[in-house]
Amino acid sequence: MKAEHCTLCELETPDPPITDPDIDGVFCCSGCLHVYKLLQNMEGEQAEQLRKQTIQKRHNEQKETTLPEDYEEAFFKVNGMHCSTCESFVEALADREDSIYKSEASYASEMIKVYYDPKSITPDTLPDKLSKLGYKVRPIESSAKEEQLNEVARIIIGGFFGIIGLLLYVLFLYPSYLGGGGIVPLTENEKLFFVSNIFVMTTFVLLYTGFPILRGAWVSLSVLKPNMDLLITIAAVSAYLYSVGAMLIGSSEVYFDVTMAIVLVVSIGNYYEKKIKSGKHNLLAKLTEKRIQYARLLQNGKTKETAIENLNPGDQVLVKAGERIPIDGTVIDGRGVVNEALMTGESIPVSKDVGDSVLSGTILTQNALTIEIGDSVESTIDNLMQMMWNIQSARPGQQRLADRIATWFVPSVILLGIVTFVYHMMSGAGATESMLSSLAVLIVSCPCALGLATPLAIASGIRSGLEHEIIFKTAAVFEEQMDTATAAFDKTGTLTTGTMQLLDNGNNEQALRYAAQLEQYASHPIAEPIAAYATNKNTVDDFTSYSTGISGQINGMQIFVGQPEWINNHLQITEKQWEKINSGRNEGNVPVAVGWDNRVRSILTVGDQIRDEAPKIVKKLQSEGKKVAIITGDSKQAGDAIRRKLNPDFLFTETRPDSKSNIVEELRKFGRIAMIGDGSNDAPALAQADLGIAFGNLTAIAADSAHVIIPREQLGLIPAAFNAIKLTKKRIRQNLGWAFLYNIITIPLAIAGAINPLFAAVAMATSSLLVVGNSSRDMQLISE
Template structure:
């Protein structure tokens, strides 16, 4: 057998290799073929550089560490991940378990993929063993609510104790810091009693309500990646330890209020963010799950329902009209029409008969089929889900902006604290006074505002987007660079309506009436728009018959044929040259010509097809004016793709693509800059997951929605610019909030170094900065397209 090398990535091609009459060379996949075409239009040096990058990437993928042949892999959902440091920690934690070869955690998708030895490990035992230190690991189909209940409990109990503790501060301690007396005069022992009670409340708030923050800090230390949790912990714990020391020495000048305020306000901010984000579930729950769990198995002349996972090679299954095909296989009995748009993106239904292959997830729209499973039990829709999860799991988590700031701010604060201690000793202060000044720097270094800056701004972005039915599935999109170089659209169902329309009614009104009457009895997708043309008629149809390529019946004494022009001609009906030109022209545009014939003559040619959304041209034009490149990726034929290209004039067109080709195209386009992918079907899932920004749009499948960063579960294409605007405005608001927070630091840290901070001043300054952040985050966002 002759072997070939891919002309793009130089890996071995399948047999036979992928080829194209317009391009010289052989390719390992259609994705490489499309990218090779793209590179031909570029300057030689740039094209060669991108080609070498492709070779390096593809070879590195093949040369990854080989796993034993007996390995299996499983995916779990993870509750409690909130930054990229969690990825490293969970991978280390799981890697210590005997029987696990390796694992990959992804904060972006909140998933962990485990490669394990099935002989040494039962995967059902992994979730409880990996659920440690507040991380909740669950099966993919399990509804995990324990983490949410625990979080509510922490806030309710901690909030009650915090209110009581701060009330004691207001009544007895704050007035004493000003005048030496509270509203009610207290003896030293009575004041110590109240401070002791505040100590108990603060201890509970810090170690119970603040447990997720403390855990995050410990995780960041264990993986040597300082984050915002560590910065908050340093301030809260420093204030707590200082206050405990003051309490033991009999002083009532304590910072327990700072500890409670930091922990409670940051915890409430984080909870508010999660609560707003959880609103997306109300919309996502409306999406229909397309994965099939059961099949109708034929045995001994009878059929019974069995679970898809129990099917074996050689089994025969029965699929009826209107049902989804549950497993890949070969038709051994029956003829039908299959809608493959879900899996291939091809908008036109495909006739199938004995000997043809069918894919799981596609819809049988007409008649019934008996399908035999091949030598291997294969589900294309499950393979798509696996491909999507593989891409998501390997996507690296991005650190939040505040966490990136904390990575250098934490060491800076620690150095300032040490420097303050040395400075005061150098100037003759006692060790105790120098230590207090040093601790004051640590206490005021992290205001509540810095902890609130990101979650409140993001929660505001989520809330504003949800009011427009735009669902952001992950906060990371608000903190990554929002500018995209290329926007790639799936055609069918995104730029087009995804539904059949009667585009040309023909010149013969009587022919249209007859065709509409006949099509009312057909289940083919093309029948519906024709049947709607004349839904009310008192005429009767007799002797109705259906075929894979057409239908026929008797109306008003005439034998009427409606179907493919070739089928009509085979039945000895004459078709004129003018009519045949119309057939060819409609197919060049990617549409379906339908012939209507009687009395030995084709009386009319109707044209049915998908059509562009009314706002598609405006949206594409607006994106190009912003300096973005626009790509259209479609599973439709090259002729259909070129028809769309003439109307929308995209920068790139990729036609006749398969799901794996789409993800390869996105991966190559990313070499030109950030790529946003917009699609609706399961066939788009790998590309949505591969893109820097995936937007699932329109009449979605659950797999597409699961793969994307943003979900727009309606057919309003104009909301796509609104989604980009929400990202831009939210990112701007995060930066504004961080600016207010740092203004607090600029004021308070020098005062702390100078030893001029007291508990009352710290509380007032912290409250002021927090209120500024809250008010800035609460402002409404205008997401309308200006």
């Protein structure tokens, strides 16, 4: 049979291809189908341009590096990466290993994906082979406590020596720079004695506390990408070398204080940023759900707890009401109701009978099921995690603004140093004096303020977010160049409450009381909001539960409650009641019929209600210039109801997890995109988006895949998160402005040879205090 090609991207389609009765054409995936729908509503020229971009991207994906058939892949966390330069270097380190075919690192997610030869190496041995030069590679689920302790030790020990060294400066050296004798008058030899002690302390601070900075500078040189670490290192090492030279020729005018101040202040600033970021972990621990690690294996009529990885094709697994289904499979015994919202986005629970398939990660809410594993052991929830890790590890982080500045500032400073040397030589100064003036330019070129500008502003943004329970997992979100153009919402659990509510009590109070009395004995999610109206005054006899309804006797009458089509087999439903049933379904809700004595007495309506603030938030985002897209697994009818109530710019219905990420990728053509969702089914899309926001009653995978986490079910915090990012970007630029003001003042003075160590120290402290003060200001995230 001749292969068909996708109408959108022209790649081969699966057999059978993805189709839609309302759309002409065949498609390779749901994402292409939805994107094709989107293009139909656009102007011809723009639609054709986006279509060509899509074709090129999909074909580029097909041309990726060919790997041997027996390759395997593994994912790891990497501590120590803090810029895009580190990505290139860590990948280079991994690629030097003969047993590793390829690697992809991302500093934004602090992850690396490794393609390796399983015959030569095992995943357990990879972290040790890849942990080099201060980059610590560790398993995904391990903690980074050891590295955190090392950072604290560097700060404490370096700070101890730095305080003593700076105290000696204040007591003995600074007064001599002003022409005074100090608290205790000293001879030149005595000054040199203190200078030599300061030299030892500075050496320790530079090499031990400053090791991460020096490493970052060396890495940037090795991959030819100058960064802020290199700029800081040039200033710190220049001051150190200048001071060593001055000490050796008997001068007490040394810049060891500049070296210590730069290293300590920048290290403390970086640590403060990490400390603020780590404050999210305690909060996250209370929010996320553990992965399913064990299943109840059924053998010879008995069950035993077995690890998921030990299950085999054909094994039978028992799942009880209230439990998460641990593995994909087919129901071979039992009837139940499964809540698939967190995996598929479908808000209405689904009845499962013998022969029906079930997905891992979904929740069995009623009865018990025996599930048989198919020809291969598949876990949808693990597949989602794999997809999410693939996306995260493959997406490089954007270079930090300060590092982008450093790429041109470093060469400029070095050039200025050379020009200064030549200028003084041509002016008749000696080689030593000219060299000292040149070194002075390098020393004052990078104040502490420049090293503090970004980490303190980011720490302020993260802290302000935490005060509102908005958790920014990565600093990279504050340094993207463009503002968000499109905000894409998952519907269920985000724009809606995610829980079933009784939206219409019907027209018969007695019917509602009888239904509530019966529903107390049911475990179906639709039963809960109805059961809340029970008065417990009536006794239920002969209660029976079916896959689509329940029945029982109250006061001698047989009461039926359930799906209208099921009840229609027992009781009569009027034409007017059918109209209400169809109307409720058109709104995406669930009609529940209640009746006795041969006829239905009332139609109740249960549904997942749109949050009260949702229309206001959608309008607010649109008023800020953002387009709003809604992505849902619900039917087209339910989607139309959402469109009428919220009026989004884009609406996608009947979506699956894989198509959500494809939709996000295509929406990126309109600009930077944010994805907001709560369930495991949203994880790939959250990871794929430029900004992933996990919202509300979220799952562990959603939290892991997102850049921002909002655990409170308050939609108003979503604009607040955007506001925090915007204000933090502005503050970073303000801080860099203050830092460069220092350069504008001091570099010309250094070129002229008019800088002394005391002036450099005072100017540096002043600029740093301005940055600290600006970063410490409160942020107003929520507008009235």
